[in-house]
Amino acid sequence: MSENPKKEKFKKLLNYIQDNFPLHPRPFQVLSKKFKLSEKEIIDYLKQLKEKNIIRHFGATINSHKLKYTTCLCATSIPENKIDIAYKIAELPEITHAYLREHKLNFWFTIISKSEEDLLNIIQSLEKTYSLKIKAFPATKKFKVKAVFEL
């Protein structure tokens, strides 16, 4: 079963530009040479994926620690009939990630803050507001951070 050759090219392109978007005045032209697609084809394709929301973000991913921010993974149990609490918490500006997971600890989220003290304050205020018991899981070592996927 042979795949459509154009589809293959686009797939390779997507794999490549998750990590290596060219720093060049005409980045899509650079890509067009590398992947044997036209500049316009690439731009149209990426715009389409952006519209369909398959591309979540196109830009820079930041090392928050270098900007002196601290992040912390937290988890709590929210009863199913009160699950809207998870959505309320997820809306806060300090929350960067929020997931419902299949577990007794069913709500996992990441808080970003300017200091250890701010972090504790945020956790305490959430516990008080929503009558929750929150567990904080700060990272002590990072072996890998890579939201890049081989398609």
Added chain:
Amino acid sequence: MLDLTEKEKKVLKILINGLPICERPYYKIAQNLDLSEEEVLNIIKSLIEKKIIRRLGITLRHNLAGIEGNAMVAWKVPEEKVEEVGNALASLPFVSHCYLRKTYEDWPYNLYTMLHAKNKEELFKLIQNISEKFKLFEYEVLFTKKEIVRKHAQYLL
């Protein structure tokens, strides 16, 4: 707060929000910031060198990219094996994140991995393989039921 120039801050803010998809995205940014295209490119290069920018490119919504079996798995790894296992798991292509984290008396799991597979069945095979290969028999699978939010933080630059 940080040793960033005003220009670097401005460029960084735009890059966090996103690059425009057009023939000359850096030129477009430059125009908006009243800088030259060359300046913008040099600033981005320096932010990458300083490791403030971890990655420049696209981020795919993986559940739309045909990956539907996603879970965080928290493993209990003996202290003396943490380095070895952490590095080994980090090298696996289907592991996107691998962190060591604080434990509690009622939560002894110290090594966290984000695992991604085509579907739930594949995912559980991967977990089984890791468990057997590294002799990690105490772990919690936290299957992703729903992603409510995943956003880029609003940094006060």
